[in-house]
Amino acid sequence: MTEEHLQKAEQLLEQSRLRKTRPRLEILCVLLAADSPLTGEQIFDRITPASVDKATVYRTLLLLLRHDIVHHAYLRNRIRHFELAHHCKPDHCHPHFTCRDCGRTVCLYQAVVPAVQNLPAGYLVLHRQTRLEGICPNCRTEGFGDE
Amino acid sequence: MTEEHLQKAEQLLEQSRLRKTRPRLEILCVLLAADSPLTGEQIFDRITPASVDKATVYRTLLLLLRHDIVHHAYLRNRIRHFELAHHCKPDHCHPHFTCRDCGRTVCLYQAVVPAVQNLPAGYLVLHRQTRLEGICPNCRTEGFGDE
């Protein structure tokens, strides 16, 4: 929990006029330090041990979700993953790539998702989400070792 | 459970060399008759009452998933939705549209999803999934009534 993250966390709460409490700051700092979406459990584990209850973690994530400070996605299984909404445009999130080999998920911030073509008339799209599945660069090169 | 669906269901099981059992046929018929992805619970409810155990429904769906006869997606909440893989190409499913108003999800079979642009080098994409959220034509026109 660096000083820089802490300040950013406070700023995020201020912007939404939310009280600055210990659990909220802890959770935001964890998310600020993360480089991929995390589950509630993972967030709980990364918080200063036992300083925040798990129920509070989930409750807080729901709050942050309502204030659009974090976004969530179901990446692989039925477990929800959370990440800061930083890199998301109002109408769509960056795509998520999940590796079938190592199971890791990465956010592809720089990738561009073109609009869906040939949409039937009458649908108003407010939000888009793209999930990619495959083999990550890491796992692809690893195979070469023993062939 | 029409005769036509029953035949199609048997055919699907044959193709994967799976035993034709009562629960499997029932479940496939439900999915063949559905026009949108269904949850395990919904499938259970639509089956001839009490003829199949709920655990069997889930177990069977997992089996069909492994044989690529059905696909699944998390559409709104943590609940899994299942549908026949019929309309899916090997590398991607049709997009799903979920209405924020009525909550219904529809499959947009005719929509075209362009490939993601500017993907970082080294990623091998095997599967794509697109989720759209917004207002459906039905809910959009409904608003005009009382304004």
Next chain:
DNA sequence: CTCTTTTTGCAAATGATTTGCAAGAAGAAT
């Protein structure tokens, strides 16, 4: 510093999905 309103911790509840296990079908072999 007091007071009012939110939040939190703790424990227990939920609810979708899984799993263990013995009884019951499917399909192959006889």
Next chain:
DNA sequence: ATTCTTCTTGCAAATCATTTGCAAAAAGAG
């Protein structure tokens, strides 16, 4: 058709992520 072996099912109980009730504790206003 009957037997046999293997795969499936039903039932009940277990999981596990997530929620919820409630009284105690903290935040921020006055």
